[in-house]
Amino acid sequence: MPMPAPIAVASHRKTYSRQKSGHPAIGRRVARHAAINPMTTQNTALNSMAVGYALESAIGAPTSNNPGAEITVPMRPATALCRPPPSSKTKRERTPITEGGASAANGPATRMRPRYQRGPPATGAAVETGSLSERVVMTESYGEPGAETVHPDATSTSDERNELMLPTRWLVAAAAGLWWCALHPKVVHLVATIVVVTIATSLGGAFTRREVMLMTGFACLVVFTSVRSEHADSAALAISTxxxxxxxxxxxxxxxxxxxxxxxxxxxxxxxxxxxxxxxxxxxxxxxxxxxxxxxxxxxxxxxxxxxxxxxxxxxxxxxxxxxxxxxxxxSPLAQASNRVRALVTRTGDAIGGAHGALFRGLVIGDDRDQPSDMLQRFRSGGLSHLTAVSGQNVALILTVATPLIRKMAPRLQLVTTLALIGWFVLITRSEPSILRAGVMASIAVFAASRGRRLAPLRSLALAVMVLIVVDPLLASSVGFHLSVGATFGVIVIGPMLASIMPLPARLMLPVSITLGAQLGVLVPALLVFGRAPLVALPANLLAVPVAGVVMMVGMPVAIGVALLPALSHVVLPPIHLAVWWVDGVARVATHLEPESPRPGMIASLCLAGVVAITWGYRHHAHVRAKHEG
Missing domain, CATH: 2.40.50.140 (Nucleic acid-binding proteins)
Known part of the structure; x- marks a missing residue:
């Protein structure tokens, strides 16, 4: 059945062209239709359409001096601008139009290239000159004059469209409000939280009907969370012998x-x-x-x-x-399956032996039960305790290993498989607060990606906190949850800010900014709970995290492989043992270098936090001033 001709759908002041569908036949049909029957509005000379024009072209094709000129009606259908994907049904190859090639027979090739720049990769011309807006925006190319015909992702990212739907500051304020109400489920705290959030979100102007509905929904979530938290506390008080x-x-x-x-x-x-x-x-x-x-x-x-x-x-x-x-x-069968996988990792750790075997289990599945007390203390003193608490890094590494297999599946099956893999790993690691945060955050990001949206990490974090607090209000009182959310916030928000102000080489910029951002993100709970901020955390993490990441990534596959083929243990376990020994050695050296007094680390961390606060205040003031002046 032949497919309908591509059309342009107008929505408000923008027209979204469907010409760049993933189906190659649609691309060929659009190229043929535009070359044979050009629209009236295509005759207008546009700067954005001029990108990629050849200085000299064949008879009938537009030139750089008059890019909107009419073309001679071709004698035969136009050739597609892109090569169709390889298929077993394809009997002969279609060669793409050469650079600058245009004639009355094949149509203006380079004129169509700005349009093809808007579509998915590997579908057409490779014009790289000009800015992004020059290459993707085509004013008055299709539809009514004055309308802007663009690909939905050409001029605004998915994050910006989500920002229009619900600002990030709303989500962050809502997550903080829910967290506070879960910790203090009292009426006075409930009312105070609603008032503060209302004032914070009303700074941008009057509320619309949609904003009122969102505020009402947030108030319902706050009441629901507070009631559940209060009910849990009441149940504890009602226990009798x-x-x-x-x-x-x-x-x-x-x-x-x-x-x-x-x-x-x-x-x-x-x-x-x-x-x-x-x-x-x-x-x-x-x-x-x-x-x-x-x-x-x-x-x-x-x-x-x-x-x-x-x-x-x-x-x-x-x-x-x-x-x-x-x-x-x-x-249950699900519990038995998770216990079998944990048993494989435990046997691999036993093969390594000693405290290093216990550390291997801690790095892979977060099982630190058999680690000696002195090992736990030196990892905490050196700022490396997060390595034995499974978190987003473990989830990311597991997904990295599984991605080559998942990519071969259908799109919907990819989503289901990825979510199932995340849930399976959360179950294996006993649903610790840090892995719950990482799992929910990863699931939100994966679901958004399946819908064609690129969700900002801060929005994913806020949504994950809201989901977890609503489902389990008592999680708000977990120290591990505080540390996990704080470290993630530091990596997402504080890390990029530090990277922009630190004069470091490019190779050191990313790891240093991430480490310092995470340390500042957990500064408050670390001082309140542990009473110190490790001074040697930065060099210790720079030396230990890359090696520990390798163990986290290959630990699970190695444990399963050794269980299936025991002869592999003599080949694969010595390098892993060496990596675990290195991580433990870094923790030992960091413990010896860490001052006994907590003051140096506290002073250094507070000074760095002050620099970040001043930088953020200056940039926020400059942004507000530019917004008012503009």
Whole structure:
């Protein structure tokens, strides 16, 4: 069935041409139609259409002096400006029109090239002269005079169109408001947050009907989040001492300590802490995995207010004091599948052996349970503790490994497979706050890309925070969530600002700005929780992060490959062991170089934060002044 002729669809003051569809037949048909039957408005001499014109052309084609001149009716259909994609059905090759070639038979080739510049790559001319606006904007080329015919992505990016839909400052303010209300679910905080957000968002002018609807929706989300957070706190206060005997679902892997083992279990829909101090109970818990079911008997007791605040983000509302632990039964098929993958990584770490094997598990899946306390302390002192907390870097590396296979799938299957891969990795890493933030943020970006939109990272971060806080308000009290969001904000916002003011070589600009931006992003929670900001974090990260990234990227495939072919362990494990040793060695050196007093690091971080604040204030003032003057 023949396809309809390409048309130009007018919308308000812009006309969007569909001539550059992904189908090559449409491109050939548009080229033939424009060469045989030029429109009246195409006779107008335009600067943007003149880009790519040949100085001398054949009879009947426009010249550089009169680019809008009419052309002689060709004697045969025009040749397509692009080569069709390779296909098994293609019997003969179509050669593209040569540079500057135009005649009455094939039409003005170079005149069409500015139009083809708007379409997807590998579909036509390669004119690179002139600015972007000169090459893509074609005023009055199609449609009514005065209309601007452009490709939807030619003059404005998807981010700019999204900005028109919902400004980024709205999303950031909404995310901050939801976070605050989840931490303080009281009426006074609720009212204060709504008032502050309303004032902040009304600075640009009066509200439209759409903005009022958005504000109403945000108010509903705030109320919903506050009510859920208050309900969770009320449930913790309503716990009374009772006896329990039955099965409990193990929520997370047991955490061993020097003289006890801690595990979170779910009993009748309530999450409880279980501390095993007897040797027999600790031995029983050593073979338990997250998602399994454990038979037990004990007494459920409420938690003290201080203790509840520490475990609030884990939804723990009580403690169960066990009398005995019984049989273990496996969990759901999904839990068993994730436990099998974790077991493969654990066996690979055991093959490496010692503390380095535990560090390998921490780098790949964030499992730091078996790391010695001195290793945890030196990674924290050197500013490298984020390496053993799975986050966006791990998600990005996993997607990088899987991209060559995903690209061969259909578009919709690509989206489903990518989202499933992200969810699978989140499940394997036990849904820690940092990986939840990274997973939701990556899912939002992937979904937007599937819809043809390029979402700004700051918008993705704000949307991810809003989604997570609405789904789980107690996550707002997690220190790991604070650090993850702060570090991401620093990389997205503060890093580029530092890169523009630091006189460094290009090779060092990106890693230095990213590291400093992340350190400034977590400065406030780091000072409040840990009481210091590592002074040696910058050189330590520059030396350790690239090597740790390699381990994160190849760790999972290597673990699976060694499980399938054990003979490969003698080939692939020594380089990985060397990389893990390097990361641990950097942490050791950084710990020795880090001053004992936290003051030098705090002073340096605060000074750098002041420079960033002054730079941002100056640029914001210049932007506002230019906006008013313009």
């Amino acid at each position: 009772t006896a329990y005997t039955g099965n409990a679902r193990v929520v997370d892997d047991p955490q061993p300590f020097d003289r006890s083992t801690r595990v979170i279990v779910e009993v009748d829909g309530r999450r409880c802490e279980l501390w095993a101090r007897r040797h027999s109970m600790r031995s029983r818990l050593s073979v338990v995995n997250g998602g399994d079911y454990l038979a037990l008997s004990g007494e459920i007791v409420p938690l003290s207010p201080d203790r509840y605040q520490r475990v609030r983000w884990q939804h723990v509302v009580c403690e169960i004091q066990p009398e005995w632990l019984g049989d273990i039964s496996v969990g």
